[in-house]
Amino acid sequence: MSRGTLLPKSGHHDRRLEVSIAGIPLRNPTVLASGILGMSASSAGLAVALGAGAVTFKSCGLEPRKGHPCPAVVPFEHGLLNAVGLSNPGAEQMAREIADFRQRFQIPVFASIFGKTVAEFGQVAEIISKARPHLIEVNVSCPNVESELGTPFGLDGAVTAEITRVVKRASEGIPVAIKLSPQAHGIGRIARACQDAGADAITAINTVGPGMVIDPVLRRPILSNRVGGVSGGAVLPIAVRCVYEIASQVTIPIIGTGGVSRADHALQLILAGATGIGIGTGLHEAGDGVFTDVCQGLSDYLDRNGLDNLDKLRGAAHD
Amino acid sequence: MTDGIHSPFEGTPVAVVTSPVPVRIEDVIVHHEALKTFVLEAPFPVAPGQFIMLWLPGVDEKPFSPSLVTQRWRLRAGRIEVTARAVGPFTRALMACRPGQTVGIRGPFGQGFSLEPCSLLVGGGMGIAPLRYLADALDSNGLPFQAMLGARTAADLLFVDWFQRRSASFYTDDGSAGVSGPVTQSLDVELESGQFRAVCACGPEPMLLAVKKACETHSIPYQLAFERYMKCGIGLCGQCCMDGTGIRVCKEGPVLTARELAGVTELGLPHRDATGARGPSGHI
Ligand SMILES: Cc1cc2nc3c(=O)[nH]c(=O)nc-3n(C[C@H](O)[C@H](O)[C@H](O)COP(=O)(O)OP(=O)(O)OC[C@H]3O[C@@H](n4cnc5c(N)ncnc54)[C@H](O)[C@@H]3O)c2cc1C
Ligand SMILES: Cc1cc2nc3c(=O)[nH]c(=O)nc-3n(C[C@H](O)[C@H](O)[C@H](O)COP(=O)(O)O)c2cc1C
Numbered sequence: 001m002s003r004g005t006l007l008p009k010s011g012h013h014d015r016r017l018e019v020s021i022a023g024i025p026l027r028n029p030t031v032l033a034s035g036i037l038g039m040s041a042s043s044a045g046l047a048v049a050l051g052a053g054a055v056t057f058k059s060c061g062l063e064p065r066k067g068h069p070c071p072a073v074v075p076f077e078h079g080l081l082n083a084v085g086l087s088n089p090g091a092e093q094m095a096r097e098i099a100d101f102r103q104r105f106q107i108p109v110f111a112s113i114f115g116k117t118v119a120e121f122g123q124v125a126e127i128i129s130k131a132r133p134h135l136i137e138v139n140v141s142c143p144n145v146e147s148e149l150g151t152p153f154g155l156d157g158a159v160t161a162e163i164t165r166v167v168k169r170a171s172e173g174i175p176v177a178i179k180l181s182p183q184a185h186g187i188g189r190i191a192r193a194c195q196d197a198g199a200d201a202i203t204a205i206n207t208v209g210p211g212m213v214i215d216p217v218l219r220r221p222i223l224s225n226r227v228g229g230v231s232g233g234a235v236l237p238i239a240v241r242c243v244y245e246i247a248s249q250v251t252i253p254i255i256g257t258g259g260v261s262r263a264d265h266a267l268q269l270i271l272a273g274a275t276g277i278g279i280g281t282g283l284h285e286a287g288d289g290v291f292t293d294v295c296q297g298l299s300d301y302l303d304r305n306g307l308d309n310l311d312k313l314r315g316a317a318h319d
Numbered sequence: 320m321t322d323g324i325h326s327p328f329e330g331t332p333v334a335v336v337t338s339p340v341p342v343r344i345e346d347v348i349v350h351h352e353a354l355k356t357f358v359l360e361a362p363f364p365v366a367p368g369q370f371i372m373l374w375l376p377g378v379d380e381k382p383f384s385p386s387l388v389t390q391r392w393r394l395r396a397g398r399i400e401v402t403a404r405a406v407g408p409f410t411r412a413l414m415a416c417r418p419g420q421t422v423g424i425r426g427p428f429g430q431g432f433s434l435e436p437c438s439l440l441v442g443g444g445m446g447i448a449p450l451r452y453l454a455d456a457l458d459s460n461g462l463p464f465q466a467m468l469g470a471r472t473a474a475d476l477l478f479v480d481w482f483q484r485r486s487a488s489f490y491t492d493d494g495s496a497g498v499s500g501p502v503t504q505s506l507d508v509e510l511e512s513g514q515f516r517a518v519c520a521c522g523p524e525p526m527l528l529a530v531k532k533a534c535e536t537h538s539i540p541y542q543l544a545f546e547r548y549m550k551c552g553i554g555l556c557g558q559c560c561m562d563g564t565g566i567r568v569c570k571e572g573p574v575l576t577a578r579e580l581a582g583v584t585e586l587g588l589p590h591r592d593a594t595g596a597r598g599p600s601g602h603i
Contacts, residue, residue: 039591070550073552075338093596218376222423224379
């Protein structure tokens with residue numbers, strides 16, 4: 001039996017793909033999405049080796065959480081359902097992992113935080129800031145723990161703006177991105193409220209749904225949590241629409257995330273207005289080569305269209 | 320294995336079934352109350368050392384490396400045997416399962432053992448289970464091997480009769496069967512003999528590290544089966560990554576060689592738990 005391919009080393013280098021998000025230079029627009037690989041300095045480092053332009057760590061809260069029992073991640077034909085349940089070792093431990101990452105890797109690192117109350121977002125931001133991540137992403141939208149934590153904060157523009165202000169105050173000048181849920185009504189307006197409250201970037205989207213898959217033989221939902229967020233190919237059109245709406249309301253950069261496993265997917269998000277391209281489920285759908293393949297495809301597109309960077313494409317789908 | 324299809328997993332890669340498939344428990348073999356083998360229908364092939372995720376609806380889903388797989392799987396007549404020991408909530412619930420019940424399995428996941436001539440198999444405790452499948456596969460490919468198997472007590476020593484019909488020596492911590500003391504005690508002597516060209520090991524991490532060290536001393540290639548806390552099984556969640564290089568035990572492992580272990584810095588440390596934290600409370 002042949003051994004598995006181990007770590008294709010980051011292959012694609014093209015200076016035309018360099019972008020800047022809130023003043024942070026990225027070697028290419030791809031960003032490892034929160035919740036995929038980023039549990040530790042070393043696991044996030046794997047995404048560096050795979051070619052990501054930046055990495056986002058798993059969302060952390062004040063206390064360690066075990067998350068839901070398994071199955072917690074279930075693939076279906078067009079993506080994944082997940083109800084990991086925000087498992088994380090707590091902000092203090094995550095801060096150590098992020099600091100370790102900063103020492104060992106040259107690629108920008110984004111922390112991701114959540115809280116149970118508005119004030120707690122500030123506390124977690126304060127702890128995580130000590131590790132000096134390049135950016136703090138605020139997860140106001142995870143649908144998995146709704147029952148435990150109440151209605152997601154991110155559905156309410158005023159609350160989201162309040163969280164933005166609290167995190168900005170606590171994060172010692174580190175840029176802050178608010179990660180929005182596609183479930184939010186008027187996602188463009190909410191993004192605008194975040195910008196007005198001081199957000200430096202918007203990440204969109206978190207998972208869609210929740211959804212459910214049922215085993216017809218066992219006649220019960222497969223996820224232990226019964227429902228989970230939908231990601232992957234199925235959500236790409238929703239992500240494209242959300243980014244398009246947000247881009248028409250804000251001037252801050254957008255990390256377009258949701259369903260990207262190929263360059264033409266990334267291109268749609270860029271044409272809708274994204275600067276960064278989040279990739280999570282694509283690692284499962286297209287394999288370990290997803291970051292380099294997306295970048296290669298973007299380079300090819302620039303070649304074919306005689307362009308020397310992504311700027312002219314960004315938001316070009318708007319009238 | 321004389322069944323029609325020979326080693327379906329060599330050469331062409333087998334498609335991984337990533338969503339649980341319902342299968343019947345055909346039989347339950349009781350070694351003792353807290354140590355049983357569950358014989359399941361096999362909807363897909365699994366190579367020695369690879370693992371499956373076993374789902375007990377309403378309980379949880381956990382990783383297991385089969386102790387035997389019979390390979391008429393294309394006819395859906397194959398069997399996957401899982402030998403498990405009750406150590407916590409999931410495995411206790413598993414002990415209560417009866418023939419006829421339906422459970423879910425997905426897989427096969429990860430990289431297994433490669434079959435080499437003149438292998439020495441070193442197993443400790445539950446680690447004997449996957450080595451039994453490896454031994455069976457070596458046997459049916461006509462590849463000679465010897466096994467050194469250890470456990471705490473005679474009652475925990477798995478598949479003794481089965482291994483006795485091949486070539487094996489036994490060790491127990493309390494001397495209740497075989498030689499008294501750790502399975503690794505005469506490893507240096509065995510490797511010195513020059514009759515082994517490969518070592519495959521599965522068991523507690525201190526045992527694996529002793530095997531690694533002995534193999535390095537005698538310049539013999541080794542394949543070690545590791546355990547880490549797993550959630551997704553498909554290389555996404557990052558839970559089972561090893562510090563140093565970040566290799567995923569569920570994908571690049573669980574069987575790792577010197578090549579994959581190069582740069583890994585966490586061997587022998589307490590494992591990360593379900594939260595991702597590595598603590599003194601962690602299991603090794
Ligand atoms: C690749 C692999 C193959 C395995 N093969 C076998 C086997 O053939 N037979 C067998 O009896 N056991 C096997 N195990 C261990 C088995 O998965 C655990 O015994 C089981 O998960 C314990 O669950 P529990 O709820 O009963 O106990 P808990 O009280 O939850 O845990 C007991 C210990 O089991 C380990 N464990 C718990 N959950 C997981 C998890 N999701 N992933 C990895 N480890 C976990 C932890 O180290 C923990 O300390 C294997 C583990 C791995 C990673
Ligand atoms: C297994 C898994 C875990 C996730 N965990 C988090 C998380 O902790 N925090 C968060 O903000 N988003 C989380 N997400 C959402 C992703 O970051 C991303 O927004 C979403 O999956 C859509 O992108 P994709 O289709 O590229 O995966 C998770 C997604 C998956 C599949």
